[in-house]
Amino acid sequence: MKRFLIPLGIFIVLVGFLAVGLKLDPREVPSPLIGKPAxxxxxxxxxxxxxxxxxxxxxxxxxLFNVWASWCTSCRQEHETLLEISRQGNLxxxxxxxxxxxxxxxAVLGSMGNPYVETVVDLDGRVGINYGVYGVPESYxxxxxxxxxxxxxxxxxxEGFDKKILPLVKELQx
Amino acid sequence: xxxxxxFLLVLWLPLSAMAGEARPVAEDPVLEQRMIxxxxxxxxxxxxxxxxxxxxxxxxxxxxxxxxxxxxAGKSDQEVIAYLTQRYGDFVLYKPPLKPLTWLLWFGPFVxxxxxxxxxxxxxxxxxxxxxxxxxxxxxxxxxxxxxxNNGNK
Numbered sequence: 001m002k003r004f005l006i007p008l009g010i011f012i013v014l015v016g017f018l019a020v021g022l023k024l025d026p027r028e029v030p031s032p033l034i035g036k037p038a039x040x041x042x043x044x045x046x047x048x049x050x051x052x053x054x055x056x057x058x059x060x061x062x063x064l065f066n067v068w069a070s071w072c073t074s075c076r077q078e079h080e081t082l083l084e085i086s087r088q089g090n091l092x093x094x095x096x097x098x099x100x101x102x103x104x105x106x107a108v109l110g111s112m113g114n115p116y117v118e119t120v121v122d123l124d125g126r127v128g129i130n131y132g133v134y135g136v137p138e139s140y141x142x143x144x145x146x147x148x149x150x151x152x153x154x155x156x157x158x159e160g161f162d163k164k165i166l167p168l169v170k171e172l173q174x
Numbered sequence: 175x176x177x178x179x180x181f182l183l184v185l186w187l188p189l190s191a192m193a194g195e196a197r198p199v200a201e202d203p204v205l206e207q208r209m210i211x212x213x214x215x216x217x218x219x220x221x222x223x224x225x226x227x228x229x230x231x232x233x234x235x236x237x238x239x240x241x242x243x244x245x246x247a248g249k250s251d252q253e254v255i256a257y258l259t260q261r262y263g264d265f266v267l268y269k270p271p272l273k274p275l276t277w278l279l280w281f282g283p284f285v286x287x288x289x290x291x292x293x294x295x296x297x298x299x300x301x302x303x304x305x306x307x308x309x310x311x312x313x314x315x316x317x318x319x320x321x322x323x324n325n326g327n328k
Contacts, residue, residue: 026222032263099232125236132261134219134233 031132031151038065038142039130043120046097046105053094053120055146062172064093064165065140066116066156067128070104072136078155082115085161091169095119098128098136141165143172202246209242212251215268216258225268 033039042054066082068075086093095116097105102121109119122128131140134153141150150168152160210227216237218229226234226241237258244254258266270276310318 029219029265030263032260125233129236129240129261132263134262 027135028153029134031148033132033140033148034151036148038140038146038148039127041120041122041127041130043096043122043127046095046102046109046119046121049102049121053118055142058094058142059146060144061092062141062143062169063117064091065096065131065142066093067096067098067131067133067136067138067140069098069100069136070108071100072098074155075137076108076112078137078157079112079115081156081158081161083113084158086115086117090166090173092117096127097121098133099123099125139165141168141172205242205245208245208251209238212254213238213241216255217266217268219262219266226266 038055040055042052045051045053064085082093085091093116095118097119099122105119105121109116120127125133131138137155139152139156140148141152143149149172150165152165156165213226214228216226218224218226218231218234218237220231220233221229224231224234226237240257241254244257249257255267264270264276270279272280
């Protein structure tokens with residue numbers, strides 16, 4: 001009887017490891033930018049290319065930086081969530097139109113609604129690289145001192161936002 | 175005369191075929207080699223089982239271009255790798271760096287090997303000592319010699 005206990009124990013441990021491994025999402029790459037200052041940029045606005053926006057302009061507020069594009073289908077999925085967040089007015093959302101045609105992006109905002117205070121345009125994806133963007137949509141929570149506190153990859157859902165991001169927003173806004 | 179003009183014009187036609195010659199991939203083949211050698215050890219974040227050198231994802235192309243430009247600007251391989259890990263983390267490296275977090279990854283297999291060898295050694299030692307203990311008692315020895323002596327004669 002005792003001789004079966006050891007293989008059984010090893011088997012149970014192995015099953016445990018595999019069960020945890022199944023639940024991990026390989027697409028979620030931990031960002032090394034958490035806790036670091038948001039990379040600087042000075043990009044033209046989608047609404048008015050003559051004006052520019054830089055993260056330094058947003059010092060003193062907690063804001064959500066949402067990287068999106070008109071060609072990105074899963075961005076449409078989270079659009080409704082973003083609209084709800086912006087309607088609640090607790091957290092300003094700034095968008096970055098990533099490797100996109102500004103006209104297409106404007107068309108999407110025109111037809112689906114605009115959740116963004118402003119959207120900046122990253123035509124060649126250079127700023128995206130600085131933020132470690134590898135798959136839009138991606139969202140960064142940036143605090144009053146311009147430090148990235150949280151990164152979410154993939155389309156935001158209402159539950160995901162309420163559970164993972166909202167409590168952190170409240171804490172950071174104190 | 176007109177026919178001759180047409181003939182001469184037709185003779186010129188093949189010359190236009192020379193226009194569409196393939197352009198070289200990069201102006202600097204040495205730099206391109208260096209870029210490919212480096213990006214073969216880097217992971218493409220979009221298609222995670224592909225290297226940055228082999229991936230046709232949009233981001234991989236952008237990153238290859240970025241590496242190319244940084245190399246052209248005189249950056250060393252280490253500096254380029256540091257640039258990428260600052261943005262994408264150690265995840266981009268196919269060869270993870272040695273640090274406390276990756277000790278298990280680097281040394282785990284050796285620990286397992288040493289553990290297994292130790293276990294095997296202990297098991298074999300126990301087995302031989304058990305075999306050595308299986309010597310016969312005086313009475314059994316007598317029976318054996320008796321049996322051997324009477325071999326064939328019941």
